[in-house]
Every structure is written in C-alpha cells, then in structure tokens.
Amino acid sequence: MKLNIVEYPDKRLREKSSKVERFDADLYKLLDAMYDMMMSSNGIGLAAIQVAIAKEVLILSIPDEEGEQSKDNLMEIINPVITYKNGDTTYQEGCLSVPGFYEDIKRFDTISLSYQDRDGNSKNLNAEGLLSIAIQHECDHLNGILFIDKLSYSRRKKFEKEYKKAQKEKKNSK
Numbered sequence: 001m002k003l004n005i006v007e008y009p010d011k012r013l014r015e016k017s018s019k020v021e022r023f024d025a026d027l028y029k030l031l032d033a034m035y036d037m038m039m040s041s042n043g044i045g046l047a048a049i050q051v052a053i054a055k056e057v058l059i060l061s062i063p064d065e066e067g068e069q070s071k072d073n074l075m076e077i078i079n080p081v082i083t084y085k086n087g088d089t090t091y092q093e094g095c096l097s098v099p100g101f102y103e104d105i106k107r108f109d110t111i112s113l114s115y116q117d118r119d120g121n122s123k124n125l126n127a128e129g130l131l132s133i134a135i136q137h138e139c140d141h142l143n144g145i146l147f148i149d150k151l152s153y154s155r156r157k158k159f160e161k162e163y164k165k166a167q168k169e170k171k172n173s174k
C-alpha cells in the first residue's frame with residue numbers, strides 16, 4: 001500500500017473522518033502502511049487523514065526515556081472518544097502535515113479515552129503528559145483540526161507568511 005503525507009494547506013486535511021466499521025485485512029494493511037510511513041518520516045503520531053484516508057484511525061509511537069521508538073510502544077487507536085479532560089499543559093508541537101514548524105500549544109493535561117484496537121476490541125486508557133498531548137493532537141485531525149488553528153490571530157498570520165516562504169523556497173530548490 002503506497003501512502004503519501006498530505007501537507008497543509010491541502011483541503012483534504014479539513015475532512016471529517018468517519019467511524020471504522022470493518023476490522024478486516026484492509027484495515028490491517030492501512031495500519032501497517034501508516035506505521036512504515038510514520039517511522040520513515042521521523043514521526044511519533046499519524047492520523048489516517050494525513051495519508052488522505054478519512055477514517056477514524058490513528059497511530060502513536062511515543063519515545064521511551066532513552067528517546068527510542070520501539071514497535072512494543074506502538075499504539076493503534078480506532079474510533080477514539082475522549083471521555084474525560086482535566087488540567088492544562090503547554091507543549092511545542094509539530095506535525096508531519098505542517099513540516100518544519102513547531103508551536104507552543106495549550107491542551108488538557110490529563111485525559112481518558114475509549115477506543116477500539118485493530119480487532120475491534122473496546123479499550124479504555126488514561127493518559128497524561130506527552131501521550132495525552134499526542135492523542136489530543138491526533139484526535140483533532142479526525143475532526144479536520146490542525147494545531148496551527150489554535151494559534152492566536154497574530155501568531156497565525158506570522159506562521160502563514162513564514163510557511164508560504166518556506167514552501168516557495170522548497171519548490172525552487174527542487
């Protein structure tokens with residue numbers, strides 16, 4: 001399965017993803033291909049809409065204390081629902097669909113999540129810290145929301161200017 005990362009300002013990133021109903025070989029193929037794409041792009045989280053598939057599928061691989069990402073730490077999250085949110089925290093976020101840009105974003109510190117695994121089994125999870133932030137970032141993708149949407153008006157304007165310039169430079173260097 002050949003996947004490509006969709007980059008801002010592509011409108012496909014604004015699509016709302018729909019629930020997964022079939023937990024079949026096609027879903028396994030998508031999850032495996034997303035994992036390869038995320039790892040080869042140095043990502044720690046990826047939602048299916050970032051590879052142009054509008055399904056409620058996301059994967060996460062949070063690095064351990066040594067900064068290593070192992071397949072044991074891979075989380076596959078299907079049809080997530082955030083059931084509890086508390087506190088706040090700020091973290092400098094990045095996104096494979098907005099390459100080269102990192103911004104401080106405020107989110108809930110602690111969340112609870114219900115979701116399904118690749119076989120359709122129902123699961124519950126409590127998360128805090130980086131895992132909580134990453135889940136909130138990826139769940140936003142399922143609703144067509146990007147981390148840059150959370151910037152102040154002036155920061156967003158600055159971002160748009162810098163991003164356009166960076167894109168132009170990238171195009172000219174090809």
Ligand code: Y12
Binds near residue numbers: 091093
């Ligand atoms: C905390 C905050 C946000 C997340 C969402 C997942 N984000 C990522 O996985 C971002 C990855 C990323 C990788 C980049 O590439 C390299 O570093 C080589 C990158 O830089 C460029 O594309 C130039 C930007 C973002 C999880 C946890």
Ligand code: CO
Binds near residue numbers: 095096097137138141
């Ligand atoms: Co993202």
